[in-house]
Structure formats: C-alpha cells, structure tokens
Amino acid sequence: MSTTSFSKKTLGLETGEPAVTPPPAGSETTFAKKPKLGSTKSKKRDIPEGLWMKCPKCSTMIFDKELDDNLKVCTKCGHHFPIGARERINALVETCSFEEMDAQMTSVDALRFTGVAAYTDKLQEYQKTTKLKDAVVTGIGKIDGHRLALGVMDFDFLGGSMGSVVGEKLTRLIEAATEKALPLIIISTSGGARMYEGMFSLMQMAKTCGALAYHAKQKLPYISVLTNPTYAGVMASFASVGDLVLAEPGAMIGFAGPRVIKDTTQAELPSGFQTAEFLMEHGLIDAIVPRKEMKERFGYYLEFLIERLKKAAALG
C-alpha cells in the first residue's frame, strides 16, 4: 500500500496554518518535554500487543506465558484455546523421540484455482505465518513409554483443511504404522476438505480410511482425538473411525455446521448441539479428555487396547 499519496507534503499541510500556536522562541524544549495531550494515547500504544489473552468463556485476562505453561488452557475455567501442531507434539512426546515424516511435502495447485484469492498465494501466505508446509505434522515418537505413529493437525494452516498433502501424509503415516506394527494416534482439527483442491481433497477421505482398514486388520490400535473444531470431510473420514474416539472439552464436532442444519431442518437445535459433551452423551465419543491429562490417558488407553486386540488376535 502506498503511503506517499497521503503524506503531509501532498496534502499541502506543511505550508498551511499550524493548528496550535507555536511557543515563543527558546521554549521548544519545555514544550516537547510535556506532551500532556498525547500522553495517555502513547502509553496505550506502548503496551506490546498479544501479552494478554481474554478467555472467551470466563472473560479472565490471562498472561500469554501463563497460558503457554498451561498448554493453552484457561487457568480459571479450563477453556481450551487452540494450540499449534508443533506445540502439541512437544507437549506429548518424550524428549527428542519424535522423527518427523515427509516434512517437506507441499501442495501443488493442480486445478489452478483462482477464486477470491489464488491457491498458490494462500499456500505461501500460510506457510509463512505458521512456519508449516501444510495443515498436518506426522511422525514416529514415544508417548508414555509407547512407540507410536502420531499425526497432529493445525487449524492455523488454512483452517486445518484436508487437501492432497494432508491426506497423503496421513496415509503414509498409517501405512508406516501398519508396516512397523505400531499404534496410531491422530489429533484432528479441521474445517473439512480443502476447497482449493476440489475432488482431489475428497479422494483423501477414502484413501485415509482405506489405509486405516489395513492397520485395523493387523489388530493395531488407533486412537482418534477430536479437538475444536473438527468438521466435514475430516470428521466424515479418518477422525470418526478410531478404536477409541476421544475429544477435548468443549470441542465443536460435526459434519455440516449448526446453521446449515437449522436452515435445512427448520427446527430448533437442542442446547449444546455438536459439542463434545453432547456427542459423548449420544454415543459418538468414548471419552472427553482435558488436554493436560492427554499424555497419561494415551498410555492407559493404549495398554488396554493392545491387550484387547492381542486377545482378539489369539481368538482369531
């Protein structure tokens, strides 16, 4: 954006009448030292942005660092703020145990999509702001003593949407888990399939589920974790077919959004509709696990699942 066209010079203000009568000669220093009128404003501007976060649930102002130390969970009411894929992985896996897979895989603009914005521009923009190549990070690591395959989505990258790269990275992760006989955990957050890749995005639903079927055939456990929000093509594929489906408290989960459903059914939606709590009550989710307990609960659930699947395998 050009600022020159709005500069004082162009507007001719420099030569115009001063708005305030200039102080007598010699008193400039005193005048400059006491800018009383502007002092409140400049103080406000001095506070660095982003140091405090307001909790959307309880309105408490929380210091950024305090929020980070608490895994982005409100210290007063337990509201779960969004957390990045890398931050989540760091909090979950044992130190230095994570070996990332396909870290450099990036999307291509197969459809040469140009809508409101060109897909290539969007990709570049989000790669820059998130420092991620796409909306999922995958790899092999250790959690609570279990070596496992882990995939974590990041909502900050194009709304966690699933295009070819997200689908391919997850499929390769699932296939690696099958090959190495490892349990699998996928932590989802997504608005659904990626519009910019059209049909290629939709194909990822079948591809990921196909790979999961082979993983399940080997009697290997898969835990799916739904975090806020998990919707559409992701929820309608790999995210909903775990041996165990867990969710973070308060997460919004569904296929179509509540507004679409309300418009279609022309009916009032029940209170708490599409929240993790509502879905657990109705049997879609097995357990709601607070973020801070996730690591420990993974260990517990995996032991249980591995034991059960071993027994099932022995029975044929």
Ligand SMILES: [Zn+2]
């Ligand atoms: Zn709160």
